[in-house]
Amino acid sequence: MNELFRQTIHLLMGVVGAAIVATVQPRTAFIFFGFVLFAAFLILDIMTRGYDLPILESLVDEAERTGRVPIKGGIAFTIGALLSYAVFGPLLAAAGIVTLGVLDSVATVAGTRIGSRRVYRKKSLEGTVAGIAAAIVALCIYIPFLTGIAVSPALALLAAAAAGLVEMFSPVDDNLLIPPAVCSVLFLAGW
Structure with missing residues (x-):
């Protein structure tokens, strides 16, 4: 497994x-989510039944942590994104999805490279802070670029901090919970 490759994905x-989700029609977005879930379950089913998919298996071997169910993280990512889209709509879902992608990947890479203060399980304070900082930047720059609607730095900090806490302490796959958590914070704040 190559952690940098995994986090790049x-x-x-x-x-x-x-x-x-921020730029396509709702029906197209739901078709996209449905196709991703269908493809992920299909690949998971094929692999767990023992069929050979040489190219795909090589990619999964590079991207999946040892001992984990293949593609489970991608499925959880898609379900969290889909739930956020269905409940909160495209703008909030886009904020939740980009926060998940940026925060989780930056936190993992920073935590493995510079993290020395372990807070919970294998999660480090340094990784979490780096992930929150990166998510704030994504929320303040990327989301207005996509949507034309600005996110204040204070609101970005609040949403990113909520995502960082979920990422650090979630007892289940954080890919399921980060997008709805970010969407909830932004929704309750009136964004």
């Missing part, structure tokens, strides 16, 4: 996923 899923 995570980051791209967040950036591209946010762009898709």
Whole structure:
């Protein structure tokens, strides 16, 4: 497993996923989510039944952590994004999706490279702070670029901090919970 490759995919899923949900028609977005879930379950089913998919298996081996269910993180990512889109709409969902992609990937890379203060399980304070900082930048720059609607730095800090806490302490896959958490904070703040 190559953690940098894995986190690059995570980051791209967040950036591209946010762009898709913010710019396409709702029916197209739901078709996109449905196709991603269908493809992920299909690949998971094929792999767990023992069929050989040489090229795909090589990619999964590079992107998946050892001992984990193949593609589970991508499925959780898509379900969290889909739930956020269905409940909060495209603008808030885009903010939640890009926050997930940016925060989680930056926190993991920074935590493994410079993290020395472990807070919970293998999560480091340095990784979490780096992820929150990157998410603030994404919310203040990328979301207005996509949507034309500004996010204040204070609101970006609040949403990113909520995502950072979920990323650090979630007892379940944080890919499920970060987008709805960010959407909830932004919604309750009136964005």
